[in-house]
Amino acid sequence: MTEIVALEALAARVAPGQSLAIPVDGSGVAMAATAALLETGIRDLKLICVPISGLQADLLIGAGSVASLETSAVSLGEAGGAPRFTAGVKSGAFAMRDSTCPAIFAGLLAAQKGVPFMPIAGIIGSDLLNVRPDWQVIDSPVGEARKVVVVPAISPDVALFHAPEADRAGNVRIGRHRELADLAYASKRTLVTVERIVDRNLLDSEDSAAGVLPSLYVDAIAVAERGAWPLALWDEYPADEAEIARYAAMARSEDGFRAYLSAFLTHRKQVA
Amino acid sequence: MSAERERREILIATIADLLEGIRHVAVGASSPIPAAGAMLLRARSELGGRPPVRISILGSQAHNFFTNGGIELFDCAAQGRVDAFFLGGGQIDGHGNINLVGTGDYPTGSVRWPGSFGSAYLYHLIPRVILFREEHSPRVFVPKVDFVSARAMTPEVPRRGGPHALLTNMALFDFDREAGGFALRSVHPPFTPADIRENTGFAYQEPEVVRETRRPDAATLALLRGRVFDELAETYPAFARTMKWAA
Incomplete structure (x- = not known):
């Protein structure tokens, strides 16, 4: 059964040394959970970006939480390059596993089908x-x-993402963002944060069920309002471009990054 | 600002011309000029009563019909349902190979870029790949890329995809698949063929008489500054605002 837990309890389910799969910006990135995860002082993650990442990967890298990185790209989009990623590759701070987007999807698909x-x-x-x-x-x-x-095959220990809503049984609405289902199918465990838990059963109607990831694939859910901030969540809120630009500027230096990280963690605690 | 606007408008109109005849064009992330070019083509085809053009703009909700997640673009390309796409590169060489990874010795080299994205795959599968890189300089256009994210020609395997043209701030090149290299097609005013020679680090074919890139006509500009920038605002609000404002 899918458990509904507190955000901190959800983050505590990711252990050092595990492989952690995360989705592309705009798909549903669990930024509040990432803050909670950083609070635990997590280390040695094998991060897998499906198929690319931005702020989330850059924060985890800058905080020293990442031992290896499999991705097709890390970029802050309009805000430019990802500074901690760039610095980390050049200093050899983690093992880099460069990929190409469809190869990551193909690896997940192999795991989904149980073939090597x-x-x-x-x-x-x-x-x-x-x-x-x-x-x-x-x-x-x-x-x-x-x-x-x-x-x-890519079979992550944990998949982590954010979505608008789940019902009490743990079914999660993912809309047309089927990559979130691909992530969950391939991963041993899936942790999801949501804006809200709804009372209606998301599998009740054909219209709603088509855009739902069933609870079978979901291990735990935590509520995190504005849980993708400062990234966008579809149909809910746009990206906070000014905040991402602020990060891009501050994270150019190690000291600037530390200052941003500290403020980011404090901000998340205040929201919670 | 108006010079900057004109420069962008020539690029957008040239992209629409390069896409003429296609049925479906996909545009990757962070690509406002290619997206505007695709939208201009769609608007023009509609007004001219020509067959409809589908466009898939990644990151857009209104101009993207995919419902099967991030994998759908790649599956669609494998099925031959994507006719055109855009790729860039931190380095592009004279054989059409592109580098999105970095310079120097891999992995801890001197410059690191975001990564290869879908290029290694899509270059094989999409027939009309337009290489688009605004900066036209010898550090971008090199004799040989330091890292091949995606190779233009692979005689050892059958493929339908590869480079079709290269568009920069200064010029437009065609890619000749027989010769395996670029040929200068036109130069954007006010640049001259000598400017192109000076700023291109790889060898290319140059015709005896080099044409000027055609400036968009009044009807094209009206379409661009009206409908196209309005449509573009959903995905690229800042870019669309700057272009509308300047107009």
Whole structure:
């Protein structure tokens, strides 16, 4: 059964050394839970961005919580490059596993289907194949005779995301953001924060059920109002561009980052 | 500001011309000029009674019909349902290879960029990839990229996708898949072919007479400054505001 817990209790379910999968900005990024996770002093995370990240990954990297990073990109979008990511790659602060967006989806799909790898089109000729020895080019064993890339299954220990609402049974409304379902299917555990818990059953009508991730895939839920702030949550609030720009400027230096992080954690505590 | 607006308007109109004839164009994140070009093409096709153009702008709700999550663009491209797309690069070389990762020795090299995004895959699968990079300088257009995020030509595997053209602040190049390199098509005023030679670090074909890139006509400008920038405001409010305001 899906448990409904406090935000701190939800964050405490992520243990050092685990692989943690997070979605792209705008899809439903659990920023309040990230603050709670940073409060626990989490270390050694194997972070997997599905398929890219921005502020969330940069905060975790800057705080020294990340041992390895698998992603297709980290960027603050209109606010520019992600400063702690850039500095961390150059100083070798974590093991970098460069990927390409559909390879991350293919890895998750393999885990979803319970198979060890997934073939994927394209990629041949890219230097990614040189820096990802776990990716292989094989002769297709069936069908048309040709080379094809295979990537290993990605089965994260924990998936963490934010959504507008869940019902009391733990069904979560994800709308058209099916990547959140892909994350949950592939992960051993899924933790979700929501703006609110609703009394109606989200599986009651065909209209509503189509955009719902059933509670079967959801281990725990916590309420976190404005839980994606300063990032956007679809149909709820836009990104706080000024705040993200402020972060981009401050995080250019280590000291500036520390000051931002401290204020960010204090702000989240006040909201809670 | 008006020079800056004109520069952008030439780029947007050129993109719409490069997309002529396609059925579906996708536009990645943080790409207001390509998005505006796609919207201009759609508006123009509609007014001209030509077949409708579908556009998928990542990050937009109003101009994006995908319902199957982040994977759908990639599946759609694999099925041959995406005709055109845009890629950039911190470095682009004369063979059309692009680098979105960084310079120097991987991974801790001298400059690190965000990462390869979907390029390694989409370059193989989308027939008309337009390379769009505003900065036209020898540090961007290099003889050989330091890291190949996505390779333009791979004779060892069948592919339908690859570079179609390269558009910069200064010029428009065609990509010749037979020759495996770029050919200068036109230069945006006020630049000259000599400026292009000076600022391009790779070898390319240059015709004897180099044309000027066509400026958008009055009808195109009216469409752009009206409907297109209004549509663009949903995804790129700041960019659309600047362009409307300048107009």
